[in-house]
Amino acid sequence: MTDWNSTDPNQAVDDAWAALEKEKRKLADLGKHWDEASTTVRAKDQSLEMKFDGRGELTDLTFNTSKYRELAPAQLASVIIETLRKGRVESQQKVSELMGTSSVPGLDLDGLTSGNVRPDEMINSLMGPMLEALNGFGVDIEPPKPENRDRETREHG
Template sequence: MSDMRETIEQRLARAMADLEATQAAVTEAERELSTASSTVRSQDRAVEVTVSAQGDLTALRFLDGKYRTMPAAQLAASVLEAAQEARSVMARQVMHAFEPFTRPHDAVPELPGVNVDWHKIFGPGVLDGPRAGDDRLSSRRLRDEIHEDTED
């Protein structure tokens, strides 16, 4: 009967091996993300922004000279829109890399995965998903609000 049952020492050894494998996987995910970035163009294709895995803006390009004929508020809205989308894409990439660590461990099902509050980490709005028709409306509203603010 003892042959069929796993001893506490065996379970502990499996749990320690699983913990070491998890630590190695987390280290690898962190290493990969340390050089990761996301580059997105605004919907009007006037600007392109790149953000790091931490969501920091690392590059900004004005495309095809469109910025020269855009009102300042519209250009600002394009930059903000592209930056927000790039942050959202990068946040989903980070979540995907760390998702396996949020599940219970196979070796020790009693140990749950890490509970991560992604909204607390990335902030409001970052995880709202990819662009959709609704985003264009909100982007237009933002441009209108910026435009209205500059007239005052």
């Protein structure tokens, strides 16, 4: 963890840089996983199987037997949805295991990859302590606010 209020700002920057480099390597591994990994799950009744890519997106659906023809439409839909959810959960678990926990406070890679954390909020969380410390050194930097960014985007975008 970087202590931005440290008496040695150079060491704080070096520590932060090392931590971010570690996270950068994790993100590179994540990109490779997204490109190369897959997950295959079968329905409980073995009637179908689904294949997911490294991002957890469905890439293939195979009906293994003619059993699915005997299912009522609502029951078949339930089997499909249940298997789809199972596959996405397993895919996300693989990503979570790959990423582990972050050593950088405010960096929630699992939340980011699952879509539960907004990237702009994560950046503000990461940069906030550093910007506050810089303000303490007399460097006047105001952290970006999502609503300001949105307004600027509308005005200039």
